[in-house]
Amino acid sequence: MTALNSVPGLLTRSCTASALTLAAVGSSLALPGGATEAAAAPAAVKALDVAASKKGSPYQWGAAGPRRFDCSGLTVYSFKQAGKKLPRTAASQYNGTHHVQASRRTLGDLVFFHGSGGVYHVGVYAGHGRIWHAPKSGDVVKLERIWTKQVSYGRVA
Secondary structure: OOHHHHOOOHHHHHOOOOHHHHHHHOOOOEOOOOOEHHHOOHHHHHHHHHHHHOOOOEEOOOOEOOOOEOHHHHHHHHHHHOOOOOOOOHHHHHHOOEEEOHHHOOOOOEEEEEEOOEEEEEEEEEEOOEEEEOOOOOOEOEEEEOOOOOEEEEEOO
16 A cells, blocks of 8 residues: 555645655654644645755755755755745744644654754654754755654744
């Protein structure tokens, strides 16, 4: 059974979910707390699709696309393509989003990583505890598991 067959109506509810996004999140889209990822706002799902389409693009500090990205540059670019404006840095994006509980996160929400100095990284939530992000110098945009519990979630209005 394919991801498309296992989630009837996902494409019509989200308006923009691509085969690449569905392949990335797998066939089950249920989240703890009963919320479904299919209920994500169309702009957020489009931003997720854009981030996924940049798979393999090189990391470059300060870059915001379309061929190279740093972490917040990828989120700025992805949401701009979806018709939403974000501030440039991860910390500013954190301050400019509506914070949501982990149990209420949906596809396309931003995932903020926290350390002793505050927010240090951001990615786009892709489901099943994974994000699309531009990790670090020498690396590329990729889908990866969230590696720490020191995260919070923000929804772009």
